[in-house]
Amino acid sequence: MNFKIEKKLANSLGRVGMLETPHGVIETPAFVAVGTKATVKSLNPEQVREAGVQVVLGNTYHLYLQPGDEIVRDAGGIGKFMNWSGPTMTDSGGFQVFSLGVAYGKDISKITKITDPSLLIPERFDDSDAPRLAKIGQDGVSFKSHLDGAIHYITPEKSIEIQHNLGADIIFAFDECTSPAEDLKYQEEALERTHAWAERSLKEHLKLKQEKFAHSHVLGSPREYARPDRSPEQISPALFGIVQGGREESLRKKSAKIISEINIDGKYFDGFGIGGSFAKEDMSSAVRWVNEILPEEKPRHLLGIGEPEDLFMGIENGVDLFDCVLPTRLGRNGTIYTKSGKISITNTKFRNDFTPIEKDCGCYTCGGNRKSPPDKGDLGGFYSRAYIAHLFHGKEMLAGTLASIHNLYFITNLVKKIRQSILDDNFYEFKEQFLREYLS
């Protein structure tokens, strides 16, 4: 993996870059499509590509449970397994420590409405009996499979081993995503754990890298690795360390410093993830604190974010990569992005609206991005709001597909436009103009 900064956004941390991976170049900033179970839900890889997606993110925990990381390895890695030829990443399972742990069954997620006072009460010590599928143990996390109830103990070493089997281009250290509702004492404790896990992740990663290289000439090893002309650097995934620290400035800064300095015999993380569950109003400062400290020459990924306004915020504050389930999840659930805000396509007013979601949108659903010339007849070449509303009301599979295509295109295209605006020196104008209409 190689990262090159092409241009910086004046008076800020923002930058435009190119991230080279064994499966192609990612132009950054970039939006990564989430494909948890080695599929971007409801879309085939061609549709994902046509929506403008450059890179897909799978999930360690989910693929480990099903179909099993060894199957994916034997298939030739996650990209080959899912028939996606571009760059891939895998998340470490650290988010599941949170989502299946303290957040399980609760109304907290990546973004927590901190205005809800009940969520601010530290609950750690009086709700340990609350049902949860992930429990933090001595040196790892015990997961109770949501599929069959079986217990699986995941350590940093295990997560890295799984990720090496999954074979993505970029992988993440095993971390603990914490809730902003946790008190300082717990945040410190969790952060220390995340740092220890980061070091163990890096150590295991380097070990597996060496082993893989040593075996690369052995008969029967995966083709990808049996290339005598390639070094361990080229045949192994890049590993990103993850910064945590909750809402606390001192902890965020401390984490950025420690994670960027962790090394095993002079080998450091290749890039960084910025993790945690945020109160929306805390996010920009947290990102800034961290990116002021992280080494400039390495890529940064703001994990699990976000909404259009978050993308502007992140990019301005030095984020290179984003991933988020929203475009596809909202799409499947009937919420669609437009330049003037999100719409709920199932609303009554759209039942007889025969216009496209957005007239000048370049996505397949709206009639842009056509491989073949537009139809000469009176079809119009697009799917109308009324039709998509009909598909949702009829619970037709195509509904989620068409909406996901549009949403993914909307978000990836937005990031591309932001990227271009930095190259064109009009980032702030573009941001102001876009957000004024979007948030109106």
Place this chain on the structure above:
RNA sequence: GCGUCGGUGGUGGAGUGGUCUAUCACAACAGACUGUAAAUCUGUCGCCUUCGGGCUACGUAGGUUCGAAUCCUACCCGACGCA
């Protein structure tokens, strides 16, 4: 014509004397969703409301009863059977 069974809110369908504006499902309407426990979940769903409550409802009309969607009578409608 006789007989049997049945008529419940937008739909299907529970309920067979009080705890019934009436279980439940569907439809409808609105909302939520940020490293995917998610093609999911939540709320509303007779009318009015100053959100405390008020009013009207179980084919129609009577009746029994302190009290009826529930029991009785007549009528109307439907399905089936026999003529």
